[in-house]
Amino acid sequence: MLRGRPTRTAQWAVIGAALVTAGLLAPGSPTAGAATAADGDVLRGPAAPAEYSYLQKKIPGEPLPRHAYESAASEAAELPRTPGRWKSLGPTNIGGRIVDLALDPQDADTVYAAAASGGLWRSTNAGRTFSPAWPAQQTQAMGAVATASDGTLYAGTGEPNPGGGSLTYEGTGVYRSTDDGKTWKSAGLRDSGTVGALRTDPRDPRRIFAAAAGSLYVPGGDRGVYLSENAGKSWRHVLDVPNEFTGAVDVQIDPAEPDRVYAVMWDRRREPDKRTYGGTGSGVFRSDDGGSTWRRLGGGLPASGPDTGRIGLGVAASEPGRLYALVGDAKGGFAGFFTSADAGDSWTRLPDDSKLAQSQGGFSWWFGKVWVDPDDARHVHAAGVALMTSKDGGASWTGESQAVHVDQHAMVWDPRRPSRVYLGNDGGVYRSEADGDRGWTKATSMPWTQLYSVATTPQDTGRISGGAQDNGSLRSWGGAGFNEYLGGDGLQNLINPADRDNVYACYQYGNCARSTDGGNAMTYFTQATTSDRRNWFTPLQFDPVNPRVMYYGGNRLNRSTDGGVTWQPISPDLTGGPSRDNYPYGTLTTVAAARDGRTVWAGTDDGRVWVTRDLGATWTKVLEGQPWVTRVVVDPKDPETAYVALSGYRSGEAQPHLLRTTDAGASWTDLSGNLPQAPVNDVVLAGGGRLYAATDQGVFTHNGSRGWRRLGGGMPLVPVDDLDYDARNHRLVAATFGRGFYEFRTP
Known part of the structure; x- marks a missing residue:
């Protein structure tokens, strides 16, 4: 306990x-x-980090198609809206993944933070609180942010970090703002997929480099290093890529010699059954003429080869020519820390430090960043699960694993505030006044949490819980603001509708715990269930009549009659077995019990839907060959009527995303209609036959012959992973993947 x-x-x-x-x-x-x-x-x-979201969003046998998200967003924008507005419910004190940071050139207390799937944010009080600096109806997937000396602000969309447990969404190019993020104009590179970095020339604010990382899923597009000399009105491709899946993940201008520019190239590709996060195109390149010509740097760095992974590059400002390189291998391991004293002509591999190696966690492709104190070339920080720090130029390292949240991605020093440095990681934004060595202060307002789930209770509308990417299971009670009451990646959360203190929370692969005191004390029960495999997001559900009866799905369905204390399997393996890779796959993804006490429906990640009419004595397979089944919902008035939500982006012809049966699965009707061609992540059946569908492009509603409409205004263009409907209080609460919880008042 x-x-x-x-x-x-x-x-x-x-x-x-x-x-x-x-x-x-x-x-x-x-x-x-x-x-x-x-x-x-x-x-x-x-x-x-596992492959849950990637496998969910793709059609079996197909890659994730380019521009699918953007196309679906355009379809969504064309649909009429219903009256009413969504209200943000937070959390504001938890945060989420920050991929880049930039400082305002005129105001030392103004900092910009790019959230992975939550847009761009601006703080005018040294990172204490943040407000939006990005259009709500633009893509919220961010990759890079930069400011020019004249105050022009640039944003690169699409996250370059390859997806782990959460999907990293692609963007729509580079954008420019001349009014502190109030308005934006497209600045090109629309087909860049993801942008790894943007750097402006300190001598000329109209001169900007872009590192285009490309799509993780399909070849081609805008890849490599691009240079604009007219503030993004046009671009010149100055460093091409050797392979169709090579991209530029970083570009840096040498602060001691601005005509010297460095670029980091990286081969990265995600396929249905494998990921390739390294290759012959990976390496460090240098230009000595302002980006016109380039050469690959060797002289001791790992040679071009299939095992070279992501590289983090640090450039010293106080010692011209001093460089550092954190090198990973293609499997995500640590391949060495290197330094150069001659601008990269020759390199020395420093003695391996076990703490630095272990900080990469087996997924060095998630990090790839090195930052050098501008006033001390021997003071170096390296990204990892923990923030790693060296005071002797990489000879030895210490880890700040307790001072800040895990998984580091961005850092910037403030040149006008001695010793002030900002840090961005999976927990949000931090500030240190001691060069990042100690004294970290976390921002207090960061409304960009990535949520997988939401749970509410009709007993108390102020009680909300939900699972957050890399921020655990969160609750709105028991402390100031939201607080974490179970660790890991927060996934399924439940609140007993008859007892608000009886709560349940899970982290990855179905490791779940229950509590009778609101989450203060948690007791694990996973070991009492029977399954060979469990999904990253394992379904756990109450019976709709008696919440002491519960269902838990691995590859078999388990049932409890005592609130989750003891469990019994009530099904055989309902899947087609595990996939060819090493991840738990071939699992149940959704469970729905009818009110008759006998009928239970179940869906799987390999596209099967099953129903039992006798509490598991016999099972009938009523659908197969579908994409990932995200949700099955049973009509409370009729156990033979059910709705099935399906995931998957598909190029080419349309595919069903929402099906209905009224005869226990003997026949099906496609209800997709004019829904955007995008995954449906959840579906809710409300009174009067009204349907609510949560999709990667927001929430839509359907009531009779009028077709699908967008539900209200006020919610950004952000994926909605889960809905909870509170009929007693007439409200719908959404878990968004990048902007926290939202509430909508229903009829």
């Missing part, structure tokens, strides 16, 4: 132990449970 809110180290220790119990991690394997500042051990193995 976990009592109170344990430290992050203790949380990960419990996660590692539970993964061993669940058969997902071998005893003795290095796990997240060893993550401490002292020994530097970090999250790895099956507990590392």
Whole structure:
């Protein structure tokens, strides 16, 4: 039993132990449970970022198509809106993944933060609070932000970090603002897919470099390094790529010699059954003539080859020619830390430090960043699960795993505030007044949390909980603002509709716990269930009549009659078995029980839907060959009427995303209609036959012959992963993947 809110180290220790119990991690394997500042051990193995969202969003046998999200967003924009507005419910104090930071050139207290799937934000009080600096109906997927000396602000859309447990969405190019983010204009590179970095020339604000990383899923497009000399009105492709999946993930202008420019290239590709995060195109390049010509740097760096992974590059301002390179391998491992004293002509590999190596966690492709103190070339920070720090030029390292949230992605020093530095990671934005060595202060207002789920209770409209990407299971009670009451990646959350203190929360691969005191003390019950495989997001549901009856789906369906204390399997394996890779796949993804006490529906990640009419004594397969089944919902008045929501982006012809049966699956009707061609992540059946569908392009409603309409205004263009309908209080609460919780008042 976990009592109170344990430290992050203790949380990960419990996660590692539970993964061993669940058969997902071998005893003795290095796990997240060893993550401490002292020994530097970090999250790895099956507990590392998995493939849940990628597998969910693609059609089996097909890649994720280019521009599919953008096309669906355009379709959504054409639909009429219903009256009413969504209201943001937070959290504001939790945050989420920040991929880049930039400072205002005129105001030392103004900082811009690019959220992975939450848009661009502006703080005018040194990173304490943030307000939107990006259009609500533009793509919210961000990759880079930069400011020019004249105050012009640039944003590169599309996250360059390859997807782990969460999907990283592509963008629509580069944009420019001349009024602090109030309005924006397109600045080209629309087919860049993802943007790794933007850098402006300190001598000429109209001169800007862009590192175009390209699509993770399909070849081609705008890739490599581009240079604009007219503030983004036109671009010149100055560094091409050798391979169709090579992209530029970083570009840096040498502060001591602005005509010297460095670029980091990286091969990265995600396919249905594998990921390739390295290759012969990966490496560091240098231009000595302002970007006109380039050469690959060798002289001791790993040679071009299939095993070269993502590289983080740090450039010293106080010692001209001093460089650092953190090199990963194609499998996500650590391949060495290097330094150069001659601008990259020759390199020395420094002695391996176990703490630095372990900080990469087995997924070095998630980080790839090195930052050098502008006043001290021997003071270096490196991105990892923990923030790693060296005071002797990389000879030795310490880890800041307890001072800040895990998974580091961005850092910037303020040149007008001695020793002030900002940090961006999976927990949001932090500020240090001690060069990043200590004294970190977290921002207090960051409304960009990535949520997988939401749970409400009709007993108390102020109680909301939900699972957050890399921020645990969150609750709105028990402390100031939202607080984490179970660690890991927060996934399924439930609140007993008859007892608001009886709550449930899960983290990855179905490791779930229950509580009778609102989450202060949690008791794990996963080991009491019977399954060979469990999905990253394992379904856990109440019976609609008696909440002490519960259902839990691995590859078999389990049932409890005592509130989750004990469990019994009531089905055989309802899937087609595991996939060819190493991830738990071939699992249940959704469970729905009817009010008759006998009928239960279940859907799987391999496109099957099953129904039992006798509590599991017999099962009938009523659908197969579909994309990932995200949700099955049963009509409360008729156990034979059910709705099936399907995921998957498809290029070419349209595909069903919402089906209905009124005869227990003997026949099906496609209800997709004019819905955008995008995954439907959840569906809610409300009174009067009204349907609500949560999609990657927001929430839509359908009532009779009028077709689908967008539900209200006020919600940004952000994926909605989950809906909870509170009929008693006439409200719908949405979990968005990038902008927190939203509430809509229903008829």
